[in-house]
Amino acid sequence: xxxxxxxxxxxxxxxxxxxxxxxxxxxxxxxxxxxxxxxxxxxxxxxxxxxxxxxxxxxxxxxxxxxxxxxxxxxxxxxxxxxxxxxxxxxxxxxxxxxxxxxxxxxxxxxxxxxxxxxxxxxxxxxxxxxxxxxxxxxxxxxxxxxxxxxxxxxxxxxxxxxxxxxxxxxxxxxxxxxxxxxxxxxxxxxxxxxxxxxxxxxxxxxxxxxxxxxxxxxxxxxxxxxxxxxxxxxxxxxxxxxxxxxxxxxxxxxxxxxxxxxxxxxxxxxxxxxxxxxxxxxxxxxxxxxxxxxxxxxxxxxxxxxxxxxxxxxxxxxxxxxxxxxxxxxxxxxxxxxxxxxxxxxxxxx
Numbered sequence: 001x002x003x004x005x006x007x008x009x010x011x012x013x014x015x016x017x018x019x020x021x022x023x024x025x026x027x028x029x030x031x032x033x034x035x036x037x038x039x040x041x042x043x044x045x046x047x048x049x050x051x052x053x054x055x056x057x058x059x060x061x062x063x064x065x066x067x068x069x070x071x072x073x074x075x076x077x078x079x080x081x082x083x084x085x086x087x088x089x090x091x092x093x094x095x096x097x098x099x100x101x102x103x104x105x106x107x108x109x110x111x112x113x114x115x116x117x118x119x120x121x122x123x124x125x126x127x128x129x130x131x132x133x134x135x136x137x138x139x140x141x142x143x144x145x146x147x148x149x150x151x152x153x154x155x156x157x158x159x160x161x162x163x164x165x166x167x168x169x170x171x172x173x174x175x176x177x178x179x180x181x182x183x184x185x186x187x188x189x190x191x192x193x194x195x196x197x198x199x200x201x202x203x204x205x206x207x208x209x210x211x212x213x214x215x216x217x218x219x220x221x222x223x224x225x226x227x228x229x230x231x232x233x234x235x236x237x238x239x240x241x242x243x244x245x246x247x248x249x250x251x252x253x254x255x256x257x258x259x260x261x262x263x264x265x266x267x268x269x270x271x272x273x274x275x276x277x278x279x280x281x282x283x284x285x286x287x288x289x290x291x292x293x294x295x296x297x298x299x300x301x302x303x304x305x306x307x308x309x310x311x312x313x314x315x316x317x318x319x320x321x322x323x324x325x326x327x328x329x330x331x332x333x334x335x336x337x338x339x340x341x342x343x344x345x346x347x348x349x350x351x
Contacts, residue, residue, distance in 0.1 A: 001018075001124055001125035002015070002016055002017075002124070002125060002319065003017050003057040003058075003120075003123060003124030004057065004058045004059065004123040004124070005017065005056060005058065006052050006053075006054060006055070007054055007055075008054065009044075009045065010045060010047070012045070014319065014320050017055070019125075019126055020120065020126055020128035021128070022069075022070045023130075024072075024130055025070040025071045025073070026072045026073060026130060026132055026133060027069075027073070027128055027129065027130050027132060028069045028070065028073055028076055028128075028129050028132040029067050029068040029069075029126055029127070029128055029129075030062070030064045030065065030066055030082060030084070030126065030127050030129055030136075031067045031125065031126055032062050032063070032064040032124060032125060032126065032127060033063055033081075033145055034062065034064070034145040034149055035059050035061060035062040035122045035123045035124075035149075035319070036061040036062070036149055036153075037059070037061075038059075038060060038061055038086070038154075039180070039181065040264050041059065041111075043264060044058075048266045049266065051114045051115075052112065052113065052114060053113045053114055053115065053116065053118075055113075056111065056113040056118070056120060056121070057111065057120035057122075057123060057124050057127075058111050059110065059111050059122040059123030059124070060086035060087075060109060060110035060121055060153065061152055061153045061154075062083075062084055062110075062121075062123075062149070062152075063083035063084065063139065063145060063148050063149050063152070065080070066078050066080045066081075066136075067126070069132070070132075073132050074133055075132070075136075075138070076132055076133070076136060080138055081139045081141060082138055082139060083136070083137050083139055083148050083151050083152050083295075084110070084127075084135060084136055084137075084152050085135065085137075085152045085153070085291035086109060086152060086153050086291055087101070087102055087104065087107045087109050087110070087291070088104065088106070088107050088110075088119070088135045089101035089104035089106075089107045089131060089134055089135055089290075089292050090105070090107070090131050090134055091131075091134030093105040093106065096134070099290060099293045100293070101290040101291070101292040101293045102289060102290040102291065103288075103290070106131065107131075108130065111123070123319060124319075134292075137152075137292075137295045137296065137299070140303070143299075143303055143306065144306055144310060146309075146312075146313050147302050147309050148302065150180075150302065150309055151291075151298055151299065152291055152295065153289075154180045154181055154184050155184050155187075155301075155309070156289050156291035156293075156294040156295060157181050157184070158180075158181050158185040158187060158188045158239075158262075159185075159188040159191075159294055159298060160262060160289040160291075160294065161181070161185040161238075161261075161289075162185055162188035162189045162191075162192055163188075164258075164260035164262070164285040164286075165189075165235035165236070165237055165258050165259075165260035165285070166260075166283075167188070167193075167194050167237075168193065168194075169193030169195075170193065170195040171189075171193075171195060171234045171235055172194070172195055172228060172233045172234045172235070173189045173196070173197045173233055173234065173235045173236070174197075174198040174199075174200065174235075174237070174253075175199045175200065175210070175215065175236075175239065176200050176236060176237070176238045176239065176240055176245050176248055176249050176252075177200070177201060177238065177239040177245060177263060178201035178207060178209070178210045178239075179201075179206070180312050181239045181263075182201070182206075182237070182239035182240075183209060183213050184213075184312075185237040185262075186199055186210055186213040186214055186215045187305075187308075187309075189214075189235075189237065190213065190214035190215075196216060196233075197214055197216065198215060198216050198217075198224050198233065199211075199215035199216065199217040200217075200220075200221070200248070201217075209311065209312075212311065213308070221248065221252060225252070228254065231254040231255070232251075232253050232254035232255075232257060233254060233257065234253075234254060234257050235257060235259075236249040236252050236253045236257070236258070236259045236260070237260050238259060238263055239262055239263050240263040241261075241263025241264040241265045242263065242265070243267045243271045244271075245263060246261070246265075246267075246270060246271050246272070247272065249261070250271070250272045250276070250277075250280075250282070253280070253282065255280050256280075256281045257282070257283070258282075258283040258284070259282065259283070259284045259285070260286075261286040262286075262289060
C-alpha cells in the first residue's frame with residue numbers, strides 16, 4: 001500500500017509499505033476513507049517531538065470501512081463504517097473504567113513507532129486497529145466524513161477542554177488559539193451554556209470563524225480585562241501549547257479561575273511561578289484528551305450540528321500528492337489564508 005511516512009524533521013515521503021495484517025485476535029483492518037493532519041503532527045514535523053523511527057506511517061485521525069476482523073472481534077464486521085480515536089484502549093483497565101482512556105494500560109498512539117515498538121498511523125490506504133471492540137466507534141452511513149472524523153480527536157478534545165475548565169451556564173470564557181481544537185472548544189463552551197466566550201488568535205480568518213461558532217473575536221487582552229471589571233474571565237481554554245499561550249492564559253484568568261490546557265507543550269517550565277499561581281488561587285488542568293470516552297456522547301451533537309462543523313475543513317488533497325501536501329501544510333501552519341490546519345487526504349483520490 002501507499003502511505004505517508006516519517007523520514008526526518010521537515011521530511012516526509014509517500015512510499016509503498018507492506019500492507020498491515022491481523023496480528024492479534026482483537027485486531028481489525030480498516031480501509032481508510034478519509035484521514036487528516038492534526039496540529040500535533042506538526043510537532044514531529046518541526047522536530048519539537050523526537051524519537052519517532054524513520055519509516056513510521058504518520059497520522060492519528062482517520063475513518064473508513066472494516067475489511068477484516070480477528071476471531072475475537074465481536075462488535076464489528078467487514079463492510080461496517082467506523083471512526084477511530086487517536087489512541088487505542090482496552091475498556092477494562094483502571095484508567096479506562098475511570099474514563100481516562102488516553103492512559104489505557106494497553107493503549108497505543110496511532111502514528112508513533114519508536115525503537116521498533118508502537119503502532120503505525122492512518123495516513124495510508126489501510127491501518128491495523130488493535131483492541132478494536134473497545135477502540136472503534138460504528139458510524140451511521142449518513143454522517144458526512146468531514147464531521148465524523150472530528151469525533152476521534154478535534155471535537156472530543158475541544159469538548160474535553162471545556163469540561164476540564166468546568167464551563168458552566170453563564171461562565172465567562174476566553175479561548176486562546178483558534179485552530180480547529182480551539183474553535184471546537186468555542187463550540188463546546190457555547191453548547192455548555194457559557195455566557196460570553198472571547199476568542200484570541202493572530203489569524204483573522206480564524207477569528208471570523210470563531211464568531212460563527214459563537215465567540216466574541218474582536219477583543220484583545222486589555223479589552224477583555226476591561227469588560228470583566230479588571231478581574232479576568234472565569235475559565236481560559238488554552239489550545240496552543242506554548243509558553244506565550246500559557247502566559248496569556250494566566251494574564252486573562254481571574255483570581256479563583258481555571259485554566260484548561262489541551263495544547264501539546266514542550267517547554268521546560270511554566271511562564272508563571274508556583275507563588276504567582278498560589279496568589280491567584282489558580283486551578284490549572286492539563287492533559288491528553290480521552291477521546292474514546294466522549295465519542296458516543298458527541299455523536300448526536302455531531303449529527304445535529306454537522307453543517308457548522310464541516311466549515312472547519314479548508315483543504316482536501318490526494319494522499320499521494322506529497323508536493324501538494326507540503327505546500328498546503330506550509331500555508332496552514334504559517335498562518336496563511338486558511339482558517340484551519342486540517343488537510344483532508346481521501347485515499348480514493350489517488351492510484
